[in-house]
Amino acid sequence: MDLKGKAAVVCGGGGFIGGHLVRSLLDNGVNVIRVVDVKPMDEWYQVSADVENVVADLKDKDSCYAAAKGAEVVFQLAADMGGMGFIENNKTLCMLSVLINTHMLVAARDCGVQRFFYSSSACVYNGEKQKDPRVIPLKESDAYPALPEDGYGWEKLFSERMCRHFEEDFGMQSRIARYHNVYGPHGTWTGGREKAPAAICRKVLEAKLSGKHEIEIWGDGNQTRSFMYIDDCMKGTQAIIESEIHEPLNLGSNELVTINQLVDIVEEIAGVKLKRRYKLDAPKGVNGRNSDNTRILEYLGWQPSIRLKDGLAKTYEWTQKEILALARA
Numbered sequence: 122m123d124l125k126g127k128a129a130v131v132c133g134g135g136g137f138i139g140g141h142l143v144r145s146l147l148d149n150g151v152n153v154i155r156v157v158d159v160k161p162m163d164e165w166y167q168v169s170a171d172v173e174n175v176v177a178d179l180k181d182k183d184s185c186y187a188a189a190k191g192a193e194v195v196f197q198l199a200a201d202m203g204g205m206g207f208i209e210n211n212k213t214l215c216m217l218s219v220l221i222n223t224h225m226l227v228a229a230r231d232c233g234v235q236r237f238f239y240s241s242s243a244c245v246y247n248g249e250k251q252k253d254p255r256v257i258p259l260k261e262s263d264a265y266p267a268l269p270e271d272g273y274g275w276e277k278l279f280s281e282r283m284c285r286h287f288e289e290d291f292g293m294q295s296r297i298a299r300y301h302n303v304y305g306p307h308g309t310w311t312g313g314r315e316k317a318p319a320a321i322c323r324k325v326l327e328a329k330l331s332g333k334h335e336i337e338i339w340g341d342g343n344q345t346r347s348f349m350y351i352d353d354c355m356k357g358t359q360a361i362i363e364s365e366i367h368e369p370l371n372l373g374s375n376e377l378v379t380i381n382q383l384v385d386i387v388e389e390i391a392g393v394k395l396k397r398r399y400k401l402d403a404p405k406g407v408n409g410r411n412s413d414n415t416r417i418l419e420y421l422g423w424q425p426s427i428r429l430k431d432g433l434a435k436t437y438e439w440t441q442k443e444i445l446a447l448a449r450a
């Protein structure tokens with residue numbers, strides 16, 4: 122499918138990835154007819170002109186019908202989510218996103234939507250395969266037998282299967298990306314839902330600006346992860362929705378780092394060296410997680426192109442502007 126000119130709706134477009142997606146779709150000639158998010162509009166991370174911006178709760182079925190009306194393509198990114206600190210302590214809220222996904226699928230089917238994009242997560246993967254920090258990168262088949270992240274991961278895995286069965290039973294095509302840690306400007310960097318790259322940028326900046334050269338790290342800092350810059354995520358998302366690949370695909374970086382190495386990189390960008398305090402009882406998620414990109418490379422020729430230190434430099438610079446603007450307000 123060529124997305125150009127298609128009537129598209131972005132659900133969760135007031136959020137981090139959704140906000141970038143709207144911009145990127147418009148830049149690529151997609152006819153974005155509507156953007157929907159539950160947050161008041163002044164809390165949206167990016168607001169694009171020339172589209173219908175709607176504040177609505179997509180847990181509600183009628184709102185989903187209103188959202189899907191006239192759409193040829195739906196991008197479903199709305200979810201109650203955050204970093205480990207949020208998802209480990211809000212399992213019910215995370216699972217209630219099932220209402221958004223279920224109602225949006227029903228509405229999309231009934232409104233004749235041609236293609237449904239679902240933003241799944243690396244949290245669907247079996248926890249047994251993520252115990253060692255020197256993790257073997259996760260292949261798509263590692264989601265089964267199922268032992269996903271409690272709460273958030275179970276909901277994502279269930280909703281993936283809903284997409285699959287809507288396609289099998291009703292012919293409504295879906296495309297699924299399993300995002301691995303996306304980061305970049307215009308995301309959540311404070312308030313409790315932020316993820317590691319944004320949190321580390323903020324903590325390093327706060328230490329630097331306050332002159333108190335200390336940083337708190339969740340866990341022992343040896344847990345490993347990969348982080349995908351938002352621009353790579355945009356290219357991959359569009360490649361997946363336009364493709365004929367019906368099964369879920371990993372969309373993530375495979376540049377594996379420990380959290381300590383992530384802090385090293387941000388310290389270098391900031392030009393500071395901080396004393397590290399490890400909070401061993403803080404939520405830290407699995408010990409190791411990396412993305413095996415064999416399939417997406419083979420099927421779509423996609424691979425991440427932005428090195429972690431380059432993406433972090435942009436994220437750090439943006440976070441600094443946010444902190445300084447907040448201090449001035």
Ligand code: NAD
Nearest residue numbers: 133135136137138158159179198199200240242300302303
């Ligand atoms: P985000 O929290 O910035 O964006 C999600 C948006 O959904 C928010 O703006 C929120 O207000 C909105 N939303 C929540 N409940 C809603 C409701 N009932 N009705 C309408 N809107 C609602 O998160 P993000 O990082 O942009 O993530 C987007 C999607 O990608 C989510 O589905 C998330 O689970 C998935 N994902 C993200 C990452 C990542 O690293 N950021 C990784 C894996 C998967």
